[in-house]
Amino acid sequence: MFPFSFEWVWDAGHMVFHGGLWYALGIIGLGMTYCIGKAVLDTLEGKGGHHD
Amino acid sequence: MKEEHKHKKTRRYGMVIDLDKCTGCGACMVACMAENNVPFREDETDKLLSLTWLRIYRLTNGKPFPETDICYLPRPCMHCEGHHGHSPCVSVCPATVTDYDWETGIVSQIYTRCFGCRYCMAACPYHARYFNWWDPVWPEGMKQYLNPNVSVRMRGVVEKCSFCFPRYQVASEKAHAEGRRELEEEEYQTACTQACPAGAITFGDLNNPKHAVYKLKKSPNAFRLLEKLGTNPKVYYISSREWVRRAGDNYLEHEFKEQKV
Amino acid sequence: MDSELIPRGVKRCPLGQFSLWIGIVGVVLLWGVYAMFLCWFKGLNQTNMNDSYGFALWIWADLAVIALGGGAFFTGFLRYIVGKDELKNIINYAVLIGFICYSSALLILAIDVGQPLRAWHIFWHANVHSMLTEVAFCLSCYFGVLTIEYIPLVLENRQIDKVPFFHNLGHNMHEIMAVFAATGAFLSFFHQGSLGGVAGVLFGRPFGYREGVLVWPWTFFLFTWSAAACGPCFTILITKITEVITGKKLVKDNVIDLLAKISGWMLATYIIAKIIDTWYWAVVTAPSMGFTLMEFYSNNPFYGIWILFLEIVLGGIVPAGILITQKGRSSSFALWTAVILAVIGVSVNRWVMVLQVMAVPVLPFETWPMYLPSWQEVATTILPVAYGIILIMLSHRYLPIFPQEQELNP
Ligand code: SF4
Ligand code: SF4
Numbered sequence: 087m088f089p090f091s092f093e094w095v096w097d098a099g100h101m102v103f104h105g106g107l108w109y110a111l112g113i114i115g116l117g118m119t120y121c122i123g124k125a126v127l128d129t130l131e132g133k134g135g136h137h138d
Numbered sequence: 139m140k141e142e143h144k145h146k147k148t149r150r151y152g153m154v155i156d157l158d159k160c161t162g163c164g165a166c167m168v169a170c171m172a173e174n175n176v177p178f179r180e181d182e183t184d185k186l187l188s189l190t191w192l193r194i195y196r197l198t199n200g201k202p203f204p205e206t207d208i209c210y211l212p213r214p215c216m217h218c219e220g221h222h223g224h225s226p227c228v229s230v231c232p233a234t235v236t237d238y239d240w241e242t243g244i245v246s247q248i249y250t251r252c253f254g255c256r257y258c259m260a261a262c263p264y265h266a267r268y269f270n271w272w273d274p275v276w277p278e279g280m281k282q283y284l285n286p287n288v289s290v291r292m293r294g295v296v297e298k299c300s301f302c303f304p305r306y307q308v309a310s311e312k313a314h315a316e317g318r319r320e321l322e323e324e325e326y327q328t329a330c331t332q333a334c335p336a337g338a339i340t341f342g343d344l345n346n347p348k349h350a351v352y353k354l355k356k357s358p359n360a361f362r363l364l365e366k367l368g369t370n371p372k373v374y375y376i377s378s379r380e381w382v383r384r385a386g387d388n389y390l391e392h393e394f395k396e397q398k399v
Numbered sequence: 400m401d402s403e404l405i406p407r408g409v410k411r412c413p414l415g416q417f418s419l420w421i422g423i424v425g426v427v428l429l430w431g432v433y434a435m436f437l438c439w440f441k442g443l444n445q446t447n448m449n450d451s452y453g454f455a456l457w458i459w460a461d462l463a464v465i466a467l468g469g470g471a472f473f474t475g476f477l478r479y480i481v482g483k484d485e486l487k488n489i490i491n492y493a494v495l496i497g498f499i500c501y502s503s504a505l506l507i508l509a510i511d512v513g514q515p516l517r518a519w520h521i522f523w524h525a526n527v528h529s530m531l532t533e534v535a536f537c538l539s540c541y542f543g544v545l546t547i548e549y550i551p552l553v554l555e556n557r558q559i560d561k562v563p564f565f566h567n568l569g570h571n572m573h574e575i576m577a578v579f580a581a582t583g584a585f586l587s588f589f590h591q592g593s594l595g596g597v598a599g600v601l602f603g604r605p606f607g608y609r610e611g612v613l614v615w616p617w618t619f620f621l622f623t624w625s626a627a628a629c630g631p632c633f634t635i636l637i638t639k640i641t642e643v644i645t646g647k648k649l650v651k652d653n654v655i656d657l658l659a660k661i662s663g664w665m666l667a668t669y670i671i672a673k674i675i676d677t678w679y680w681a682v683v684t685a686p687s688m689g690f691t692l693m694e695f696y697s698n699n700p701f702y703g704i705w706i707l708f709l710e711i712v713l714g715g716i717v718p719a720g721i722l723i724t725q726k727g728r729s730s731s732f733a734l735w736t737a738v739i740l741a742v743i744g745v746s747v748n749r750w751v752m753v754l755q756v757m758a759v760p761v762l763p764f765e766t767w768p769m770y771l772p773s774w775q776e777v778a779t780t781i782l783p784v785a786y787g788i789i790l791i792m793l794s795h796r797y798l799p800i801f802p803q804e805q806e807l808n809p
Contacts, residue, residue: 087522093234103527106589107536113582114543117575125568134566186449186768197764211764226603232531233520253520254443254513256453257531263603263761269453269513271444293442294513364761366689367603385763388605388689 150219150243151301152344152372153331154354155212157382159338160194162210167192169333170214173302175284177274177291189268191215191299192330199381209382212339214330215266215299216363216371217245226369227258227267235296243344243372244301252295259296263364264371267298301341302328323349344372361386404558406799409808417796424788431782434775438510445775451768452757457511460780462594462749464500464507465538466622467742469630471497471545472587475580476627477661488654491552491800492641493634498545499790503783505542510779528614530596537590544583547572552798588623595622598752605688606695607756609680617676618752624672628665629745631658632718632738639735641795647808649801656728659738663722666741670715673748677711695759699767702755706747714744 087104094100128134170176170192182188197209218225223238225245235252238245259267273293276284284290287304291297309326313319323342331341342349354360355374361383362371377383384394400414411417438445448455474493478486509515521535554560554569572579592615598607599616609616635655642649681692696704721727721737728734758767772780794800 087525091524093524093526099527103525103533107540110540110582110586113578114540114547117578117582118547121568121571121575124571125564128567128571129564132563134563134570184449186451188450195762195764226601230529230531230600232526232529232535233524234526235520235524251517251520251524252514253517255511255521255531256513257529257597259450259453260598260757261601261603265450265762265765267453268450269443271449272442292514293444296513364603366687367605367761369603388761388763390686390689390691393689 148240148243148345150344150372151306151326151342152217152243152351152355152374153214153301153328154340154351154360154374154376156338156340156354157209157211157375157377158379159336160210160212160334161336162194162196163335164194165333165335166212166330166339167194169329170299172283173285173288173329174300175274175288175290176297177270177272177276179272179275187271189270189297191266191268191297193265197382197385207379207381209377209379209385211375211382212330213264213266213363214301214328214373215245216264216369216373217243217301218369218371219243220368220370226261226263226367230257230261232257242301242303242306244303244306245298246303247296247298247300249289249291249295249297254294254296256296263367263369267296269296270294305329359383363387401797404556404797406557406797408805409799411796417792421789421792424785424792427781428785428789431778431785434778435506435510435782437775438779439515443513445773447771447773447776449768449770452754452770454753454757455770456772456776456780457507459750459753460783461504461507461511462597462753463746464504464783465591465594466626466745466749467630467633468497468500468504469587469591469626470632470634471500471548471630472541472580472584472591473627473630473665474634474658475548476584477658479577479580480584483657483661485654485657488801488803489634489638489650489658491802492638492650493631494545494548494552495791495794495800496634496637496787497630498542498549499783499787501538501542501545503787504538506783507779530593530600533593534590534597537586537593541583541586541590544579544586547579548576548583551576552794552800555799556797587626591623591626592619595619595752598756601756604756604759604761605685605690606759607752608684608688609676610684621669621673621676624665624669625745625748628662628669629741631662632666632722632741635659635662635734636738636742637791639738641791645795647804649804649807651803651807652729654803655734659722659728659734662741663719663728663737666715667719667723670711670719673715674711677707695755699758699769701769702751702758702767706751706755710744710747710751714740714747718744 167190174191176189176191192212192214195211195213197211199207219238220226223240225238228236228238228245232255233251233253236245236247236258256269259269270291270293274290287308306326309321313321313325328341331339340350340354342351344351344355346352354376357376359376359378360374362374363386366387375386405411470493474486474490477483478490509518512518521532525532551569551572554565559565595618596616599609599611599618601607609618611617611619635658638650685692696702696707718737718741721733727737760766
């Protein structure tokens, strides 16, 4: 999974596979960070506090 | 798999089994189990659950008496080379448990890394791979007799014939200590080869003209199992009987004659 | 008693009745959990798998639920990327069903491997050339995406929504949902395909092996395609079943019709490709390995040629024919028949690509091994169904899954 496990080789297979993987993980991670971070800021601003 | 080109003079250990000599006595199977600490259970009726790294099949020509004929066929792991080390099982293992070793041509198996997905078993057309459905239970006192050079396996992992790889390690270490790089033919032999009373199994480096297998594999009666699939096995069989050679692969009608005369 | 939790403006059955049903399904769930622990503590000797059937009921169940859960990614793809806006009325449910399917698949896999505690080896020591590695990575990532898609729904619960942070979080997640959906579609295209590749790359198994392009056998594309075609059928089927059980209309006909129509065309094109693939395999690939088509379908008590007929004709051509016609889609009976057949068709496909691949003897002197799952295998396979039912019941009761429910049931 990481370049330091001993079966790792820097070949096309690894680059394509892990390129795709980390790209997807990156988008998911960044997306969630954005959502949570913005939610914190919004809450601090006092948004979303409607009660019924 | 990447080391392919680094080793120009690769060894390719393999076997030639003379089926005309095999009597089906099973000494090789027993030797294999003892050498490799292969576990067994009290009840081994269901052969689909038994671990038999080397298994003897009984083939018949299906003809009525007096033409009836049988043949015993010992089947170890074929240590398939495939195309450039792309053996059926090596390419599929998700956890890089099994590998094609370019130095020896042996297909390895790291038991402690295998997590038991059994994909390799699905990939192997020879049923050479076995799953440990149970934890091994050794009869009273038998632990003392286990081979200290071979690790025992726990339940939930796959195992298979290793061409007695630990013997290769021992032999290499000895040669190395003596300052030799090459192993003599008799220095590294598998347990089954040595156990066969009929001398049906020959083991050695298929690439080395000095080894007996080098010549034997070129016999006009030599064949390998399921060659058509492209598994490129390193176990050869010899039989003078045509029906036996035909039983080594799947042929469409009338196909066999064209291939082997 | 729990009325404060129930979405505004919709009616739900009394809590007692609801709990009774949860209890009944819960018993089945517990049975499965018991079997699951048996497998974990005693090992896979609890199953009827053997060295000929290394892959059996569980792997089939995995492949099948993932194909059926394909409704989530494909509906998401259509809604967010292609822009079929009407589908917003069914996407929640598609996501929920997908979430259930994928969590079930992961659970079954966790039971299926011989050493579950070492399952992380598949990630840590990943062999990028193995289809299963790709499946493991994409499956886990996509399960993450499905969770992300499901969370905003949970946050919409009346009480949770009152908490400003959760309200804001849900709102933000909704806003960039297209990004997640696109990532999910990307991941799905690959792991659905890789699941097809699992059997397709086995060049030692003539029944499963297929040629292909680069590293991908044809089954790679066929699996993605069939999941995109049949996944939505499963979403429709479960929606219809939910409507029958709740006795309410939950999704408008035009929404179902649109999804059914797209599904129908996907299925029609898929089945053409599948027929070409089968034909090529039967006349070129298999003979090159020394097999004739009928050798795969005879001399055994179970795998007759009927199975090919069931998969391709009854489970493919017939539902495709129904779903691509306006008449077929508008008749309730025909629609029900079509979605059920499509679900059966794709499940049979997954069955043969797992079980029959194992069963066909490859060495000429071997015979067909047969297999019947043990009760532990059956129970652990039913376990996810029970879990799914419970999650659907809870979600339906407490979350606004169906945006049109209020309008359709004033
Ligand atoms: S015989 Fe089976 S286990 Fe051995 S190398 Fe070939 S495919 Fe692998
Ligand atoms: S069972 Fe073990 S050796 Fe075989 S494919 Fe799975 S992890 Fe690899």
